[in-house]
Amino acid sequence: MESKMFAGHAVRRLRRGHALTQAAMAQALGISASYLNLIERNQRPLTATLLVALAERYGFDARTLAASEPGGGAEALRRRLADPMFADLALDRADIAEWLAGAPGGAEAFARAFDRLGSGGAGAPVTADPAAEARATIERWRNHFPDLDAQAEALADELRLAGGDPAAAMADRLRVRHHLSVRLLPVEAMPDRLHRTDLHARQLQLSERLDPASRSFALARALGHAEARGEVDAVVRGAGLSDRTAEQWLRRHLHGYFAAAVMMPYARFLRACEATGYDLALLGRRFGAGFEHVAHRLTTLNRVGARGLSFCLLRLDRAGQVSKRFAGASQSPLVEGAPCPLLGAFDAFARGGESIVQLVEPEEGGRWLTLSRTVTPPGALAGEVRARFVVMLGVAADQAGGLAAARGIDLSAPGMPVGPGCRACTRSDCPQRSAPPAGRAMRLDDREGGLTPFAFAGD
Template sequence: MSEGPLFAGAALRRLRNREGLTQAAMASRLSISPSYLNLLERNQRPLSARVVVKVVDEFDFDPRALREDAAIGGVDGLVRRFADDRFAAFDVDRGEITELLASAPQAAAAFAHLYDHAGSDAVEGTDPLTASRREIERWRNHFADLDTAAEEMADEMRLSRAEIGAALTERLREKHQLSVRILPREIMPDALRRLDLHARQLQLSEMLDTRSRNFNVALQLARLERQSLITEFAAGAQLPDDTARALFERHLAAYFAAALIMPYGRFLRACEATGYDVRVLMRRFDVSFEQLAHRLTTLQRVGQRGLPFFMARVDRAGQFSKRFAGASGATLLDGSSSCPLWNIHEAFGRAGEFHMQSVSADGAGTARDQWFTIARTVDGSGAEGDARFVVVIGVEARLAGDLAQAKPVSLKPDHAQPIGHGCARCLRENCQQRSLPPHGTPLRFDRSKRGTTPFDFSAKA
């Protein structure tokens, strides 16, 4: 959680109502007085570390949910949204925004959601990909039942790195009477994987490397053996149509495949033992950087949590083709494009190298908004040369001190590179890299001088 006093009255009140408890009953379970709980719920007292621990222990509660403002960027995130000229007539100052977030965090989150999707809901509301991604983020990309089922299967198969490919193939053969056949590209020019039930074969393209072949076999096992669990998750999802549900199911199947190859307990222990060394983890579990990045965003098992990473995949134009915030609360992934000052773009020129950087969102330069990121190129679909992207993972800088890849990087706040959310959403002034003015922000013009940037505006509300 962020540093500083933690006022979480609304979250405590919702938890109490969810459990059907009176203030007296909940106070008893937390070993505090009813009057003190009343003060906490009215945000007249901050939560102490002891009370937070009691809440987590008594109610199996995720402590990150107490810091409700993280997902919308806190006060700074709301200030950025209220800076829009559509709200200029209301003259909402920072003090009022702070009060709104403290007293009505859910209302603040609803406003932020409405603002972020204003003008695009007509399209995004029916966009299956967006709907699926929102459902994934609602779960913080952690599906405990899938992790447990995958771990049980991995134990049953006695999976180990040296034998994972053979073990997966053998499971497919023995339990489902399916063999794995590698076919030339000219036979499968437009497909990487195909299930041929007539020939009793899982056919894979020769263009897939070993890691991608293993993943595709694990993916097929997910569909064959855990489809009912996947379907159950998708049936209960808040999705608008069958296409969005199919996309969500596809994500869940891939989640299970990754969890089978990187079983939760063993994977987390390896992360902690190596300082989340991505080079070691890739070799130890025989996975690609993209597969590893996905898995790192999922480590939120109650009582056995990993660091809250985010991940994204970016193309050469700076567009996000994948975005998973997980439990990180990262606002860096807001919008559809990235900041050119983020060194993820430099990675395209040095394929296969790891690029580390300390960045601060919106140029705030504070520990709360500061992130440590690692970026590396990946080839699309495992087919060498067909497409190239950059995958980036990140974690709050305050949590990154012991990471293996962070050792050569200064994590001091004033050494962080300020970045925005793409020019159209960025309110950083005097940025010479800017290519577009911020959306909805009035421009200023002075005929007597030419500034160092093409657009002059004020970000102040």
């Protein structure tokens, strides 16, 4: 069966870039003009056969599809339009689909402006959010950067040829090729740092607070700074971000991406995933990586011709504040908005180190299998604050049949109904509700009471 995708905006942009009419391009591709028109309006999929034809005839790079869906697609635009400032417009899914089909450039421009300037309601001061701007770039790439992956994979192969422990091989490469020695320092010498590059002393200094996996990650990151700077800078320049802080956010993510790709090179890691049923604990032991490192890596497996399962990731604290969110290629609604308190991720805090598996059904539709576990950043000593977060991975239930985490779970059973936080969720029958949705008037009646005191007017 052919792989299919909806990418009408990309086809339209390619056609216009070659100054072709629909009839001329359709004839070149061996299809009818009406069929091409339906493809451009996202009413027909772009099949693998057509993708090959576009590549052969027009040099179309399929990797650009990972970064080309305007505004992240219809669901991402719908979540932006759920902001209270748009409440009076009554836009529905059909309106958004028509907007994407008819004016994809306008939809992308709206998404970039909304992400860059922030929201907060009519009359609120407009402030930029550098982290959100960097994340928008990451999501346009579906958190997969093929050039970085290819270079990291080649580096990992060279390190394997060097033999011995991977961390020792990385330290040796830093010393021999980049004249940077690695030194492990006691807490007294680095009381408030986990790692530091001292260019004057030509040292990469690592704190003894770091566990072995975190030390390896720091070594791989240092190699990335030395050997992948050009590739990272190219992605950052191409993003066209508004200020230096946003660029630094993106650059930091890309160097972390490269480090993870060195520790878990793409082809070997994907084979191990498929062989183990994506068993995170086993993968961590096999590649010398921590749980969070492995979880991050699972969101990046989107190489053309060698894709893994499409995972999303959310990292949150006890208060529900989100510090990391990646949709990857999954386009999952679980990473948008505020995390729903009905997610099993919140149960994980009370069961430290245990994996919590849950089947959920977001308000936007679909069914997802989630796996949540607590993580603790390295470095806390006795008497110091020991931070704790939960990392939640999600994958579409129809892809989860072979997962180790799904054993014994009926993936066709109803899942827990969840939403994008009470202020954006329009489920009317949720007893966990803590506030009515934004833009909906509360419905108060002294003569009756429902499952929640926050009843609200319907559509």
